[in-house]
Amino acid sequence: MTPPPPAALPGLVLRPTEAADEGFLQALYASTRADLAALPLPDAAKAALLAQQYRSQTAHYRARFAAADFSLVLLDGAPVGRLIVARGRHELHLIDISLLPALQGRGIGTQLLAGLIAESDASARPIAAHVACSNPARAWYARLGFRSLADDGVYLRLHRPCADAAPAMEAQA
Template identity: 45%
Template sequence: MTMSTAPVRVTLRAATEEDRAFLVALYATTRDDLALLPPEQRSMIMDLQYRAQDHQYRQANPGADFDVVEIDGRPVGRLYVDRGTDDIRIVDISLLPDCRGAGTGAALIRAILDEAAASGRIVSLHVAFDNPAAHLYERLGFRLVAEHGAHRLLEWTAP
């Protein structure tokens, strides 16, 4: 997928083992709860948690696309999407802090919503209660379906 919003070019490409250091660093930007740990300890914990999350995502979504988001060739995020027969599940979307709030995430999600509308599928995702991106999902038309512990299941259906 390539989206061009002048003057930037947003592309997706399959994540590879060479992206691991970037993906661990990206994951760390989503985890403020460990900020007070010494850097080497925090780094080790982030690596272990990223590995566990990645393993779980891949086990639960074996047919999913695990993509790195790039802007003008620079990795800035990840987008993991599992396209099923009846639904498209956004497994994970994360952007570097300096790319959040600039419309990139919304553009990526809108492309998925367009795909779902064209194929008659719904779009679903889980979001933590304290995740600021929940407001974006609501603005894009996602609705609460269920609550599971610290997460909410949201779904979007074409109008």
Template identity: 45%
Template sequence: MTKAPAEVLRLRPVAAEDEAFLRKVYASTRATELAQVPWSAEQKAAFCDMQFTAQDTHYRANFTQAEYWVIERESVPAGRLYMERRDAEIHVIDIALLPEHQRSGFGTYLLKELMDEAAAEGKKVTIYVEKFNPALKLYQRLGYRHVEELGVYYLMEWLPAR
């Protein structure tokens, strides 16, 4: 019998020793895109390292109240969830699962947990999603709507029932 997400998932704060894992998660989010460029594996790895560092620096500079979590599945690191609780919203800065943990209902479960928390507090949930991200369909299925377009991103918003 398959265990429910609540039985196997846990969030724990990111620690310094998680950096290599977080770089791996980041690289996995770029794999499809990088498969199209004629770079060597070393060049792709260097690019991902550089981009991870830039993204991490940006997040930490611009989301000063953020919470940085490692998503664990049965005590094994499976992904990351970065979020910021604000007065009127919960902003999902980033959520990513390694490919072997995708399409398992875990992302849906985590998002619904945030939506339940937001609903209980009368808040909305927001996230920026790349226009070509396959997870866009998940957000739409969960009731998020596109409220703004910013370059290659959509700002998606979920509102609690009134």
């Protein structure tokens, strides 16, 4: 059962990303890659590696999910994260949700995902997502009704059925 969303956070809005957001988005990406930041490299080499990885990820997402909504998450007008969602005919694909580490655990991500879950239920389209096996957010996804469909050793393929499909999926398990 999906927990109720947290009380609405006033001032939490999404808007399409713009070229002017690139500096923030690159810094956000770097904040999510503690594994790369911990490499025994000079700071300049780490910064170059993180910038290159951000550019590669962005190019991949833009090429593979060209029709996706690339959104900046704003809280009281300040950028705090990003949300990328591809809305297909038969499913919603959560490509990325990232928040600044200092703002994680405050209900922002849960509110964002609650909106996507409501859209999923209203449109009868399940949500697909991938998460790194090492990502501690796996437990968060599970609390929100996502189940693992596949594990390739690096990523888990997650699925959250829409409300109408939930009883049928449970009966099949």
